Amino acid sequence: MNKSVITNLIAAVLVVSGYFFASAILFNVGLFALSGAVTNWLAVHMLFEKIPGLYGSGVIPTRFEEFKIAISNLMMEQFFTDENIERFLSGEGVESHINLQPVIEKVDMAPAFDALVTTIEQSSLGGMLAMFGGSEAIAPLKAPFIDKMKSSLVEISQSEDFVNLVKNELERPDVLADMRTKVSDIVTQRLNELTPELVKEIIEEMIREHLGWLVVWGGVFGGIIGLIAAMFTR
Numbered sequence: 001m002n003k004s005v006i007t008n009l010i011a012a013v014l015v016v017s018g019y020f021f022a023s024a025i026l027f028n029v030g031l032f033a034l035s036g037a038v039t040n041w042l043a044v045h046m047l048f049e050k051i052p053g054l055y056g057s058g059v060i061p062t063r064f065e066e067f068k069i070a071i072s073n074l075m076m077e078q079f080f081t082d083e084n085i086e087r088f089l090s091g092e093g094v095e096s097h098i099n100l101q102p103v104i105e106k107v108d109m110a111p112a113f114d115a116l117v118t119t120i121e122q123s124s125l126g127g128m129l130a131m132f133g134g135s136e137a138i139a140p141l142k143a144p145f146i147d148k149m150k151s152s153l154v155e156i157s158q159s160e161d162f163v164n165l166v167k168n169e170l171e172r173p174d175v176l177a178d179m180r181t182k183v184s185d186i187v188t189q190r191l192n193e194l195t196p197e198l199v200k201e202i203i204e205e206m207i208r209e210h211l212g213w214l215v216v217w218g219g220v221f222g223g224i225i226g227l228i229a230a231m232f233t234r
Contacts (some may be wrong), residue, residue, distance in 0.1 A: 004044075004215040011219050016141045028230035029223045036222025040214045047211075048204050060203055061196040068191045068199070072184075080183050100157040109146040116145070 014030025017023070045051075050058030060067070117135045156162055 004037070004041050007216045008034065008041065008221040011223070014223075024233075025227065025230040028226040028233075030226070032226025032229065033219040033223035036225075037215050037219035040218030044211045045213060048200050061200040064196045064199040066192070067203075068194060069144045072187055072191055075187050076180075076184055082180065101154045104153045104157065107150070109149050110142070112149060113142050113145050115223060129202055130231050 011030050011034035014026055015034055016030075018025070018027025018030050046054060047060055048058070050062065076081035117138065121130075121135060
């Protein structure tokens with residue numbers, strides 16, 4: 001049972017108790033508390049659900065296109081600005097984030113070995129290789145070749161010259177513009193996959209628990225106002 005339901009139940013119990021025990025103070029406190037809690041609960045509910053006849057209800061799913069545009073603008077204007085991208089590239093961000101080893105480890109180097117064998121066979125050394133059994137003779141060298149090639153590529157990718165080369169290429173104005181355009185396209189594509197119902201669920205999950213306190217405090221302040229009103233009308 002959530003805090004909104006508990007608040008409304010407590011207020012309702014106070015109203016019923018005040019009525020049966022003929023206590024004006026208890027009745028007023030409960031009535032005002034119930035009024036404040038129900039009003040705030042209805043306001044929270046109207047954020048997420050469309051209620052026929054109540055203008056402005058269901059604002060989140062109804063205006064989800066504006067939410068999508070706002071999210072896109074936030075991402076592109078606050079996070080992926082040209083200044084932020086340049087700051088990342090000019091600092092230590094590139095050095096700490098460029099790690100091609102996982103990619104290199106997954107690359108299939110077999111075609112490179114096959115191309116090397118073909119090159120040897122078609123060269124002046126082809127005849128000599130044929131005398132020693134042809135390409136089958138150097139097949140055992142395939143695994144060591146691939147391991148050495150990957151090791152060399154990893155070493156090259158981690159060298160200072162390679163990192164500086166990448167930085168210089170990424171810092172070119174046309175590259176920055178293209179990068180920002182691609183990021184914008186990715187953000188837009190992902191946002192276009194959102195539906196009104198999904199937007200509602202995302203926002204509801206984030207803030208509904210906290211909005212429940214509006215109901216609680218609505219009941220508390222309503223009860224206080226009811227107490228003051230009962231004291232002055234005695």
